[in-house]
Amino acid sequence: MAAAAPADADHGGQLARRWCAACHIVSPDQTHGADNVPAFATIAKIPGFDADKITKFLMDPHPKMPDMQLGRDEAKDLAAYIVSLAP
């Protein structure tokens, strides 16, 4: 991933509010998500699930999530945002 732009967590936060908030609690000021869907702050604490792994997860369609056709930069920004939520 040499010449790639650095991940932009602020942009990731905007994407998360737009695309992910229907199911996930994506920010501390959001009170409701779907049942049985982990909050992003919880995901951020999964040991070993770092920005790199989250990016790869997001680029692979996941059975319980809609295939959102995220581009690599979007996936990276979202991953940077998610890990930024870890305390």
Ligand code: HEC
């Ligand atoms: C239609 C509901 C839905 C939407 C929209 C959704 N997700 Fe999910 N997501 C889920 C569910 C359900 C799980 C739990 C999957 C499981 O337990 O296997 C999950 C799990 C995850 C996980 C963690 C997987 C793990 O291994 O613990 C990540 C990261 C994630 N979602 C990111 C996102 C991002 C980023 C978006 C927005 C671009 C998003 N999701 C949009 C339903 C959704």
